[in-house]
Amino acid sequence: MEKVEPVNFRELDKKIKKFWEENNIYQKVKKKNEGNKEFYFVDGPPYCSGAIHLGTAWNKIIKDTYLRFKRMQGYNVLDKAGWDMHGLPIEVKVENEFGIKNKKEIETKIGVDKFIEKCKEFALKHKEIMENQFKNLGVWLDWENAYMPITKEYMEIGWWSLKKAHENGLLTKDLRVVYWCPRCETALAEHEVRGEYKEVYDPSVYVKFKLADEENTYVVIWTTTPWTLIANLAVTVHPEYDYTYVEVEFDDNKKEVWIIAEKLVEEVINKAKKTHNIKNYKIIKKVKGKELEGIKYIHPLLEENDKQKDFAKLENAHTIILGEHVTLDGGTGLVHTAPGHGEEDFEVGKKYNLPIYSPIDDEGKYTEGKWRGVFVKEADVEIIETLKDKGLLIYAGKIKHSYPHCWRCKTPLLFRATEQWFLEISKIKENIIGHAKTVNWIPHWVETRYINGVKFVGDWNISRQRYWGIPLPVWVCEKCGKYIVVGSVEELEEKMINKDEVGEINDLHKPTVDKIKLRCECGGEMKRVGDVLDVWFDSGLAPYASIGIKELKKADFITEGHDQVTKWFYSQHALSEIVFGDVPYKKCLMHGFTLDEKGDKMSKSLGNIVNPDDVVEKYGADLLRFYLLSANKVWEDLRFVWSEMDDVLSLFNTLWNAYMFAVNYMVLDDFKPDEKYFKYLKDEDKWILSRVNTIAKIAIKNLEVPYFHTYTWTLKDFILNDLSRWYIRLIRDRTWKEKEDVDKLAAYQTLYYVLLKLATILAPVAPHTAEAMYQNLKTDDMEESIFMNRIDVDEEFIDEELERDMAIVRDVVDAIYRGRDRIKYTLRYPIKEITIAGSEEVKKAVEKYSYIIKEQGNIKNIKFGEVEGSKYIIKPNYRELGKRYRSEVPKIVKLLNEVDPKDLIEKLKDGSVELGGYEIKPNYVDVRLEIPDYISGVEFSKGTVFINTEIDDELIKEGLMREVIRRIQSMRKDMDLDIEEKIKIKVEGIDINEFKNIVEREVRGQFVEALTPDYEKIWEIKTPNGEKYTVKISIEKNK
RNA sequence: AGGGCGGUGGCUCAGCCUGGUUAGAGUGCUCGGCUGAUAACCGAGUGGUCCGGGGUUCGAAUCCCCGCCGCCCUACCA
Missing domain, CATH: 3.30.2320 (hypothetical protein PF0899 fold)
Known part of the structure; x- marks a missing residue:
């Protein structure tokens, strides 16, 4: 043991981090637990596109605290770190670096090879940056063997999985309506759109379509995407709702009949009145929606799109059809239906055998009709004008509503029917829900939330028309159209016919595999489809691909923020369900988001971002860790309040002071810990020994769940109340006793034990502080690091009665x-x-x-x-x-x-x-x-x-003695004397001769008749019974 | 619109599952005290319609129902 100095926790961090690194402590701890029972943890991979923020810091701190705990229980913890690297975010950033504006330029200007190379560089560079930030927080994970989805091995398992999906009949190619980003020129999956809805202003247009077989009668529809009217093929009504024929009379006495849902008549007429002179209106007929089925209308933009003239000849086209999805919350109750541009439209269109018509290209420009080559959203205005000219426009305004945007480039998305590859989740949904119930969700209500999410989820569109991703391992025959799904490099090499051209396959990214050609059974040549896989497919593979196996190994623990409930918690489950038929994790903890003091989201635009590096720089990693795990329940959102860090600082200061007090006295007396002193325990010693073990018990129980807040609160209470405010107060006198006094030695031994135990319990959340204490306390026969010790309870010390x-x-x-x-x-x-x-x-x-x-x-x-x-x-x-x-x-x-x-x-x-x-x-x-x-x-x-408030002289005298002692002590402090240093004293103005010996002992001094004072002070002392004394105290240092 | 979570002194949060004495802690503020581990500590005071309403009960912050507000997820308004 060495003397302890006041601490700067940030400096302590650095020192301990260095100690761990130089002595390979992490590796040694792992080695020690090798062969023990496994604890399998799968790291939810953060995306390598920038620096970490407070939320990611929290995430890793939770993981680290839990895993340190598990290691200290002796588990052989599998703890690979993981990274997410493919996908649009990096592509977009790299596009910016190259300064290119659209997708085509990647091929025409840059070249796919070079583009991919740059993406890889970008990912690896940011991985490096983030890794260092995590390490700075004291996070112990297997960084060296971290999994990366851009390696050949990982990607190959992706292929294998897709082949499994194919074999299990769950992979399909289908024409469906998907979210489409016209800038990135790719389809997006549902989960990429989640959270990307933004409030925007769009047109709000009421249009009437003339009926073909009824004079002067119209159906009235409402739309916010006028550009889709070009592709309109039907109008949908709800079979059970009431619809009315409304006779509208204009100022010029002309009349016409509009069909509108009964409930919405007034609203629609009011809108119409804004631009039309409507004198009067009356309902002349009421029907159920189903009675309207089959009524034919004339498409409003026939002249602008010849294709619609052909469609008009089809059986159900340009008629009223029925659909359950129609609501009466707004609009007219009659829904403009374009099967190529809306999911529900698509479904209902298929039912009525309508063509899935989508006359736009990848960039969102019309491929046919009057506005051919125009970006659809830009055609809105002209279309509205055209309708107005034709007298079909009832009202055109603006509406503010939320609309999906591309998660990377923020472009508003389009709905568009395209051919895409899907995993047919709909076929295994029941299994997913069933297995979700076997997971231990923390908190338990995440289960409800998860299952609810799964219920609403559609089939998973996994194909992207992009570059930086795992290529879809599907080869299609140019001659017969048959396709195969390749499951490994080996299989590929077997079947490829242009080996000379391609050479060795070392990398599975697009530039390599796109060159590979296979032979079809029919004799034709097979080429790979151009697509790459959704990046969520990558992380979904993690439970098994991260450790390079092709079997289900359930993770004992995973944890992520609540946004991941429908993302990573789901994507990995969905994939494992497809490939192995089960859920890949046993315990799943959901945590919250970090917010600013006001409870607002941290964002660049608000300028309220708290950088974890800054907090660490000011307070040290342990304090941030403790704060983040004690500020609230981990599954709730956390308001980061700077001033609360001061509270944590004061807790840690108290801890350090208690530790410093104990050790410095032990050092002074050259104390060697020895269990033989346990024989001399006093009641208060037994009490704190019981307490610290009770606390260990509670801590272990709560860490196990994990309930970090109860764990940290228990520790806080122990340090402040039990140790600092009570136990140390009780034994203070004992520490002033003679060197070999067993009373004192028993107190030292107790403190020694308690501090070691406390450090152990504290270690998961405050690893640096705990390690620092341990390193100073440990004797030669003890383990090299605190993390090689077990966190456990010495039951024999627990005495509940004594505690009570x-x-x-x-x-x-x-x-x-x-x-x-x-x-x-x-x-x-x-x-x-x-x-x-x-x-x-x-x-x-x-x-x-x-x-x-x-x-x-x-x-x-x-x-x-x-x-x-x-x-x-x-x-x-x-x-x-x-x-x-x-x-x-x-x-x-x-x-x-x-x-x-x-x-x-x-x-x-x-x-x-x-x-x-x-x-x-x-x-x-x-x-x-x-x-x-x-x-x-x-x-x-x-x-x-x-x-009893009676006061007698004896009591007063004793009190006066204490008054004098305190004043001498205070003067010693003023003089900055060492605790050990002896002094000469002289007290005038009061008689305390009776207590001479006590005073001398307490202040390490000696009364003398005469001295040359180094310090002299006159004090006024007032006793409780009103007496006043003027006392002069003189002190001389012993030279 | 559906689902989930939250709403407790000025501020940050416990308590709620499993109902029970005067609803707690930390912090803030005011006053007093103590101090040779302590940038500490102790005491007193200040500060609460436990979001609102209804119900169950001998008894509700706690259980149930209906609202309101905030956040999140899902769905999006064709």
Whole structure:
């Protein structure tokens, strides 16, 4: 052990980090647990596109704390870090770096080879940056063997998985309506769109379509995407809703009939009135939606798109059809239906055999009709104008609504029917839900949330028309159209026909595999489809691809933020369900998001981002870690409040001071820890030994769940209340005793044990501080690092009765302080006698530990019992009474209030009493005392303390002695003397000769007749009985 | 629109599952005290319609129902 200095936690971090690195501690800890029971953790991979933020820091701190705990339980923890690297975010950034504007330029200007190379560079560079930030937080993961989805091995397992999906009949190619980004020129999956809805203004247009076979009659529809009218093929109504024929009369007395849902008539007419002079309107006919089925109308843009003239000849085209998805929340109740541009439109269109018509290209430009080559959104205005000219426009305004945008480039998305590859989740949904129920979700209600999400999810579109990703391992025959799914490089090499051209296959990215050609059964040549896989497919593979296996190995633990419930929690489950038929994790903890002090999301635009590096720089990693795991329940959103960091600092300072106090005294006395001193334990030692083990027990239980907040709160309470404020106060005198005093040595041994134990319990959340303490405390025969030790409980030290008793003693002492304060009688002056009233339990504790009360309260004598003039009060214990008597409680309470309290208490001492036919057990009531005004009494949780306020000269003298001691001590401090340093003293103006020896011992001094003072001070001392003394104290250093 | 979570002193949060004495902690503010581990500590005071309403119960912050507000997820308004 070496002397401990005041600490800067940031500097401590660095020192310990260096120690770990230089001595390969992480590797040694792993090695030590090798062969033990495995604990499989899968790291949810952060995306390598920038620096970490507070939320990612929190995420890794949670993981690290849990895994450190597991290692300290002896588990062989599989703890690979992971990274997410493919996909659009990096492509977009690299596009920016190259300064290109659209997708085509990647091929025409840059070249796919070079583009891919750059993406890879970008990913690896940011991986490096983020890794260092994580390490800075003290995160121990297997960084060296981290999994990366851009390696050949990982990608190959992706292929294998897709082949499995194919074999299991769950991979399909289909024409469907998907989200389409016209800038990135690719389809997007549902989960890429989640959270990307933004409030935007769009046109809100009411249009009437003329009926083909009824004069002067129109159906009225509403749309926010006028550009899709070009592709309109039907109007959908709800079969069960009421629709009306409304006769509208204009100012010029012309009349026409509009078909509108009954509920929306007024709303639509009001809109129409804004641009039309409507004199009157009346409902002339009411029908059910289903009666409208089959009515033919004339497409409003026939002249602008010849293709529609062809469609008009088809059986169901340009007619009213039925669909359950129609609502009456807005619009007209008649839904403009373009099967190529809306999911529900698509579904209903298929039912009615309508063509899936989508006349736009990858960039979102029309391929046919009057506006050919125009970007669809830009055609909106002209289309509205055209409709107006044709007299078909009822109203055109703007509406603010949320609309999906590309998650990377923020371009508004289009809905577009294209051919894509899907995993048919719909076929295995029930299994997913079933297996979700086998997961231990923390908190438990995540299960509901998860299952709810799965219920609404559609088939998974896994193909992207992009570059930086795992290429879709599908080769299609140019001759017969047949396709195969390749599951490995080996298989590829077997089947490829242009080996000479391609050479060795070392990499599976697009530039390599696109060159590969295969031979079809029919004799034709097969070429790969151009697509790459959705990046969420990558991370979904993690449970098995991260460790390079092709079998299900359920993770013992995973944890991510609540945005991942429908993302990574789902994507990996979906894939494992497809490939292995089960869920790939056992325990799943969901955590919250970090917010700013006001509870707002941290964002660049708000300028309220807290950088974890800054917090670490100011407070050190452990304090941030402790804060993040104690500020709230981990699954709730966390408001980061800078000032709260100061609270944590003060906790850690207290911890460090307790540790410094203990060690520095031990060093002073050259103490060598030895269990033989346990023979000399005093009650307070036994108590803190019991406490620290109880705390260990609670900590382990809560870490296991994990409930980090209860774990950290328990530690905090122990450090502040039990260790610093109580135990150290109790043993302070003992530390001043002679060198070989066993009383002192027992206290040292106790402190030594407690600090080691405490460091161990603290280690998962505050690894640097704990390691620093351990390194100084450890003896040669102990493990090299604290993390090679077990976190466990020494049951034999736990004494619950002692803990309960001590709690009472503390209460009593606190009550004494309160009482002294009330009567202005400071602790320095002894009190002759106190009387304590309370239950048998209180009496027992007080008698047993009276010496503590006397010492701490500066009390000469303790009596137990009642004080004359006080009155007993019976307080019903509702909880106990209620358990037995339920609704009769009020009656019993009334009876209790009527009996003589003193009489009842006496009887209860011998057991149960009968009262009005009810049995009253001693634990059914609490006894209280009403304190008469003329007695100084103070209540505590289980009784009352009465203080005898008589003062005599002896007490005053003793008090004065303490006054003098305190002043000398304070002067020593002013003089900046070492604790050990001896002094000469002279006190004038007061006679304390009687206590000469005590004073000399307490202040390490010697009274002398004459001295040359180094420091001299005159003090005014006022005693509680009003006497005043002017005292001159002189001190000379021993030279 | 559907689902989930949250709403407790000025601020940050416990307590709620499993109903029970006077609803707690930390922090802030005011006053007093203590101090040779402590940038500490102790005491007193200040500060609460436990979001609102209804119900169940002898008894509700806690259980149930209906609202309101905030956040998140899902769905998007064709």
